[in-house]
Every structure is written in structure tokens, then in C-alpha cells.
Amino acid sequence: MTTMRAVKEFVIEKLVLLCGLASIFFVVLIFLFLLKEGFAVFKTVNPFAFLFGKSWYPISDPPQLGILPLILGSLIVTAGAAIISIPIGVGCAIYIAEIAPRRIKEVLKAGIELLAAIPSVVLGFIGMVTLVPLVKTVFHLPTGLTALSGSIMLAFMAMPTIVSIAEDALYSIPKTYKEGALAMGATHWQAIWRVMLRAASSGILAAIMLGIGRVIGETMAVMMITGNAAVIPHSFVAPVRTLTATIAAEMGEAVVGSEHYFALFAIGIVLFVISFGVNVTADLFLHKRQQ
């Protein structure tokens, strides 16, 4: 009886541990399979030419596999989204954490949660039918499918991440900081601006990084509204193509085992490494805050 119970406890404990390890297992598995499929491209293209090559013509003969236009496409869209979403996102977080009355706070948080829940393909669709024509007429362009449209839409997708994590960061500052500032005669805003924002800076930085990480990895909305031109972008209001959209748009046509297929996986490696870097750094910032 007792031994039966001990055996059961033992088995369950090991089973639970195994599931606990599953996350590590999957992260490693994802990386290994990306490497397995993606590394083959470096037999024909050297990594330097792949990363900094200026032309992406995967189906010409011989294929030209330089992803610089795609990297720059991702960068320009991401930079635009960051410029829009960081001030608005952090502003929202401050308002929700510090200023809003209880009732309004609940409404705002529900609204942000709602935004986070909308599928990216739906946002892409809405962007296509509303934002794209608007950008086209405002800037007198031949097409509204531009980096700018992508940036605006992506800014909205980054917002929930930035707001919720920055808000947490502001909450977790000890009350005494604010009380100290107020006791010395500072206004509420001075306390927020000079004391609380500084105290929460590493958490807010993490929030921004994770928001931007989300933007870099976003696929569907970007593919639907940025125009998908794999050329080096020269302007904010020109069509661009991002790393993610390239994979999504071309994998369907790439033959399994072809150079094109391998190259798309190599882009996957680049994306994985970027997101890994962003998440590990953000995690370090969040940890620093907790200590």
C-alpha cells in the first residue's frame, strides 16, 4: 500500500518534470529543424552574400538569394511602428496605472485586451479596405500598399504588449517613491515624470522591446498591406516586403528540397535569432527590475 503510493508519487513527479521540460525541448526542436532545413542554402550561397546581397530573385536561373531588401523592409516597417506605438503605448500605460479612475481603468483595460484579441488577418483586412485607400489619396500615390500603411497597422498590434507590460512595471514600483515625491511638494505629474518613469525604466524598456519583437514577427497583416515588393526601400511611402511576408508568400510555391525552400528556412533562422535575442534581453531587464 505505502509502496504503491510511493511509486505513484514517483511516476507522477517524473511525468510532471517531463512536461516541465517540454518548453525547452520545443525551443531546441524548432531551432534544430530550422537549422536542418535552412543551413543547406549556405552550400551554394555564402552567409555574407545571403545577408547582404542586394537582390532577391529566388526563381530566376541561377537564383539570386540576397535578403538585404527584406531585412531593410522589416526594419523600415518596424521603425515606423515603433515611432507611433512607443509614445502612445507608454502614455496609455501611465494613464491606466496612475491617473484613470477605477471604472475607466477597467474599460480601458478591456479595450486593450480586445485589441490584442483581434486576429492579425482581420486587422490586415481592415487595413486593406480603410487605411490603404486613405494613404493612397493623402499622399497622391499610385498605390496605398506601402511601408507607412504597414507601420500604422503594426503600431496597433504592438500597443497591447507595450501597454500591459509597461503598466505592470509602473505598478510594481514601491508606493513610497511616489509618496516621497508628493510629500516634497511635487505635483502628481512631476512625480510620474521625474521619479516613477525613471524607477520603472527597465520594465518599460522591456515592454518596448517585446512590443517591437511582436512587430518584427507579425506576418499576415504586413503581407496584406505593404505591397510585397522585394526591393530596397527608398521611401516610407513605397511598397516593401518584410522577412515574414516573404516566407508566408513564397513557401507555398517553393518545391520541398529546392534552393528556394532552403533559403526561406534560412530567413526563418534569422527571424528566430532576432526574436530569441529580443526576448532574452527583455527578460533580463524584467529580472533586473524584480531584484
Place this chain on the structure above:
Amino acid sequence: MNPYRTQKIAFSFLFLANLLILVLVGVIVAVIVQKGLPAITWQFLTDVPRQGMRAGGILPALVGTLYLVAGAIVFALPIGLFAAIYLSEYAKDSLLTRLIKLAIVNLAGVPSVVYGLFGLALFVVFFKFGASILSGSLTLGIMILPLIITASREALESVPQSFREVSLSLGASKWQTIQHIVLPNAIPGILTGTILGLGRAAGETAPILFTVAAFYLPQLPGSIFDQVMALPYHLYVISTQVPNVDEKTRYGTALVLLALVLSMNLVAIVIRYKFRMKKKW
């Protein structure tokens, strides 16, 4: 300048930032509902797409998405729940625990299209499942795993330590304590996380692009090795790949997808709210 005036100006700007988001979210939802609602008929929901997806309904896509979501949760819930139990009840503050937490954070951050690549390489090509419900569900399952782990862990950790101590002091084993004391008290939180995971899986497109989604397949699947249409991919297809689709049909499809995802979120919020009211500690 007077610091109180500065404060007033600053607070107004912060308020405007919130208002901007709220209004835009409201407008997005309102536009889809208003323009999509006329398309929603019994036939739209129960018919297969016809005339190259320009007419007919969305039944195969709807059913496909339900299958995929169900498959994802069947895979992710047990693993996710056990992983959460490990982190909350068994794990010590060690390097391994730290690594697991880091892995969860990373898993949550992997771009959705990279999940698609991974699913293609592992399930479709390596395991030879082909583009099928099985491949798609497993891919989506791994994608929502971090969400389920994090939500379940929070739910488990919010059960007061004293509950466990009382149970253990009465001679219950560790697992008995978890099974009879900790889990029942954490169920609302776990349920909330699971439903949010369902919603996320239902709305994602990139992970199913190369693992399961069919462009046009006007029939219901017969087995888990069949391809299916899926609602988010169908919306993508009729908005960008097929010319001259009626605007009403597009909005209608967007509305059904949005309603599906948002209703799941709503259920999760309601459960959380009720639980907070009832909480005894």
C-alpha cells in the same frame, strides 16, 4: 510654467492616447459588424463556397477551424497543465527552472510564421503527416503552449500556501494535495487561459499556411490526415487572392472570425470576473 498647468496638459495628452486606441478599436469592430451583418444568413454559415468562392457559404472553413482548435487544445492542455504544475508545485529555484521559464518566454515570442516553417519541416515533411489537420493542430498546439502554461501557473500559484499545508498535515501525499486541493481551486484560472489559447489558435493564419490550410476544398474532412479550409486563411484568400469577391462576403467572413475569437475572449473574461467575486481568500 506653472507646474499645475504642465500637469493638466500632460494628463490631457495621456487621456487622448487612450481615447485614440479605444475609438479605433471601437471603429474597427463597428465597421466589421455593420458591413458584415447583412451577409450573415443561415445559408452563409451552412453552405460550401461556390463559384470560385464568390458565392455560397463558409461551412468548410468554419468546421476546419473548429477541428484545428480542438486538436490544438487536446495536445496543448495536458502538457501545458502538467508543466504549470511542475513550475508551481515541484520546481525549486534552480538554474533548470530559470531555463524553463526562459524557454517559455522564447516560445511565446517565436514569430507565428516561424511556427509554420517548423510545422512544415517536422510534421509535414519529416514525420510525413502531409498537409493535414494533424500537422496543423500540433503546430498550433505548440504555439499556444506558453499561453496555457503561464495562465495555469498563475492560477496554481494564487492558491494560498496554507491550503497545501493543511492537506499535507492531514497525511495527504503531495500529489493528493495537488489533485484534491490545489487543482480544484485553480480551475477557473486554468479555464480562462485555455479559452484564451483557443481564441488565439482560431485566429492565427501563418502557422497553418503550409501545414494544413487548403485554398479551396468545398467538402468536410473525413480524417485527421485530410487538408481543410480554415476561416482566417479563407479570409486572406478571398481578400487578396481571388478577384471580384463581393465586399459583403469578405466582411461577413471577417465578422464570423472576429465573433468566434471575441466570444471566446468574452467567456474567459466572464469566468475570471465571476471567480474574482467568489474568491474566498
